[in-house]
Amino acid sequence: MIKTKKPKLELLHGALVERIVDEGLTLLERQGVMVENGEALRLLGDAGADVDLRSQRARLGRKLVEDCLASTPSTIVLYDRSGGKSFDVGGDEVHFDPGSAAVTLLDHETQTERKASTADLIEFYKLVETLEHIHFQSTGLIAYDVPAAASDCYRLYLGLCLSEKPFVTGTFRVEGFRPMQDLLAAVRGGESELRLKPLAIFDACPSPPLKWSNLTTQSLVDAARAGIPSELISMGMTGATSLATIAGTLVQHVAENLSGLAICQVARRGAPVIFGGSPSSFDMRKGTTPMGAIETMMIDAAYTQIGKFLKLPTHAYMALSDAKINDPQAGFETALGAVLGALAGVNVISGPGMLDFESAQSFEKLVIDDGICAMVYRLLEGVAQRDDPIALDKFEGFTPGMSFLSHPHTRQWYRKEHILAGLVDRDPYEAWVTAGRTSIVDKAHADVVRRLGKYAAPPLSEAVRKELDGIMAAYGRSAGVESLPLPTGF
Amino acid sequence: MIKNELWPKMNEAIVAGDRAAAAALAGDAVRSGLDLLEVIERGYVPGIEKVGELWEQGEYFLPELISSAEAMKAAMAVLEPELNRKNIGARMGGKVVIGTVEGDIHDIGKNLVASMLQAGGFEVFDLGADVKLERFIEKAEAVGAGMICLSALLTTTMTNQRRLIGLLRDKGLRDKYKVLVGGAPASRKWAEEIGADGYAENAVAAVKLAKSLAGRA
Incomplete structure (x- = not known):
């Protein structure tokens, strides 16, 4: 049997990859990076960086960065809440998670965006739990009814109570890290157990160009020490906060991400780090950051190739759209991003469900996008040689009008070679009319209702749940939050 | 020449x-x-x-x-x-205090508006991003500005535009200043709802609006 070729997209010439990495390293050496965090600056200085504490600037030598690269694992294994199921984040493995931290939800009835509440966030978690092709949860909505002082921790708390899937999340305040780590450790039964079986990825975004804020730097340091994977989300906007050229933006991307990686490694050698991002092609007319622009996707695919060259796990914000409703733009931008991201081998693709420049989530879009992900996974399996000979023997005794419908070979293979349609319309015209001319959005809404109805909370031991409740309640009190939208014992 | x-x-x-x-x-x-x-x-x-x-x-x-x-x-x-x-004022447009409201670090749009206002003949005091609401008022009082421009890029921080107007009211200063709002989540409707004096969707429109409010258009 001939080995199945895994379809793969590589946008950059190998020589260009090397040149971009080389310029990124030189940029860190010559200009350095601003780090607004004293502890990280000290750690970098101790490791040999040229640090100016007063101007909060660190110049990182090539040797230091290369050592940091050498101590960063090339694959991270995430585990689900029960610890039974594992997910490799590395190689060309692809996992989707919903686009995270939306502030609004597209309301199906009114077709307008509205503020998201805790009740919405709970439904979001339940829905994502039922979506088979979206492997990870994300803390995807920022609920307006939760006080900001407890918001980062509370959304993780709710998610851990409701879902088995690993999480992509992050802190909003420096103080938020500890209780979030405690929640994760409580699920695992201890900090060292959490280190062995990571349950969540923490996003940390540098501020382009070439700056790490105090909050994000602290998150890198804390996560590195806790063994929690940090996802580095460099996000240059072409022509605004990074160079207008794609290759120029990639140089900055490399410099920002590698400085983040270095901060993680000097905090703790071997810390898990993901080479990610959310860069965009800046719209020079509207001043917006279109995630559905083809150039945005090209930057994503290109830095992913660079991340692989550096032997790092990768992430990108793809499979999302800037449309405001579930219209054709929402579909084609999402599908284009999902396909390109998967072919580029992005390990963590954050995007499904998301609209409006990463600011809105849609339940209907989530289930439509789950179908897109299903198609993408099929694509990634490639075309296999199933039989030997491939076909000749099936044509023995060929007669005109021969059909394969009742052939045993069809029964043997059609379900393995082809996936079911899901929500997309494949009706003959008359059948479509008779069925009420329903659009995919209407079908998706019905599917959302059906899925929420069939959601059953995955079992969680009473002791763990009690511990989670206790951590959340204590953090709420310490943050001065009098009440949270749901009692912690919901 | x-x-x-x-x-x-x-x-x-x-x-x-x-x-x-x-x-x-x-x-x-x-x-x-x-x-x-x-x-x-x-x-x-x-x-x-x-x-x-x-x-x-x-x-x-x-x-x-x-x-x-x-x-x-x-x-x-x-x-x-x-x-x-020669003691001649070059800025016929008057003085404007501008900034991105507290909690919000986005300043590209605000910088554009500030530059265009400056180019349009206003004297602009740019307080930067993540600006405490009290500072807008302190600055406007200190320099004798006639206009306060507030930017916000997040739906979570745009409410600070409303708060500033409340703050002006509490201090009995509301009528002293024209308050203009802008930023991705803002809209004409929002400006009306919070009692702002105007909204502009981009930097060019902002200059037109500021000029008309300053009686120069």
């Missing part, structure tokens, strides 16, 4: 976003002893107005817009000290 040659050159320097040329021509005007207010009005202002038109026609994009605003700034940096020496 005679004026008839100078005006079109100044014009072109602004339209082309050529900082060096705009400043050099301003230097020529100073050395020739020209009426500097006339230089601004006839040499430079038509240039920035042309830029506004080109933007509205869809010819110009943000990089052209911001380059022209910076060319205008470069020319004014040469002219203003001279005018100040």
Whole structure:
């Protein structure tokens, strides 16, 4: 049997990859990076960086960065809440998670965006739990009814109570890290157990160009020490906060991400780090950051190739759209991003469900996008040689009008070679009319209702749940939050 | 150089976003002893107005817009000290305090508006991003501004635009200032809802609005 070729997209010439990495390293050496965090600056200085504490600037030598690269694992294994199921984040493995931290939800009835509440966030978690092709949860909505002082921790708390899937999340305040780590450790039964079986990825975004804020730097340091994977989300906007050229933006991307990686490694050698991002092609007319622009996707695919060259796990914000409703733009931008991201081998693709420049989530879009992900996974399996000979023997005794419908070979293979349609319309015209001319959005809404109805909370031991409740309640009190939208014992 | 040659050159320097040329021509005007207010009005202002038109026609994009605003700034940096020496105010538009509200670190849009207001003849006090609401008022009081411009990019921080108006009211200062709001989540409806004096969807529109509120349009 001939080995199945895994379809793969590589946008950059190998020589260009090397040149971009080389310029990124030189940029860190010559200009350095601003780090607004004293502890990280000290750690970098101790490791040999040229640090100016007063101007909060660190110049990182090539040797230091290369050592940091050498101590960063090339694959991270995430585990689900029960610890039974594992997910490799590395190689060309692809996992989707919903686009995270939306502030609004597209309301199906009114077709307008509205503020998201805790009740919405709970439904979001339940829905994502039922979506088979979206492997990870994300803390995807920022609920307006939760006080900001407890918001980062509370959304993780709710998610851990409701879902088995690993999480992509992050802190909003420096103080938020500890209780979030405690929640994760409580699920695992201890900090060292959490280190062995990571349950969540923490996003940390540098501020382009070439700056790490105090909050994000602290998150890198804390996560590195806790063994929690940090996802580095460099996000240059072409022509605004990074160079207008794609290759120029990639140089900055490399410099920002590698400085983040270095901060993680000097905090703790071997810390898990993901080479990610959310860069965009800046719209020079509207001043917006279109995630559905083809150039945005090209930057994503290109830095992913660079991340692989550096032997790092990768992430990108793809499979999302800037449309405001579930219209054709929402579909084609999402599908284009999902396909390109998967072919580029992005390990963590954050995007499904998301609209409006990463600011809105849609339940209907989530289930439509789950179908897109299903198609993408099929694509990634490639075309296999199933039989030997491939076909000749099936044509023995060929007669005109021969059909394969009742052939045993069809029964043997059609379900393995082809996936079911899901929500997309494949009706003959008359059948479509008779069925009420329903659009995919209407079908998706019905599917959302059906899925929420069939959601059953995955079992969680009473002791763990009690511990989670206790951590959340204590953090709420310490943050001065009098009440949270749901009692912690919901 | 005679004026008839100078005006079109100044014009072109602004339209082309050529900082060096705009400043050099301003230097020529100073050395020739020209009426500097006339230089601004006839040499430079038509240039920035042309830029506004080109933007509205869809010819110009943000990089052209911001380059022209910076060319205008470069020319004014040469002219203003001279005018100040003669105790002549160069900024007919009045004083504007601008910033991105607290909790919000996005400042690209705000910077554009600040630059265009400056190019449009306003004296602009840019407080930066993540600005405490009290600071807007303190600054406006201190410099004697007539206008406060508030930017917000997040739906979570835009509520601070409403809070500022409340704060002005509490201090009995609401009628003293025109409050303009902008940013991705803001809208004309939002401006009305919170009792702001105006909303603009982009930097060019912001200058038009500010001029009309200042009685200059």
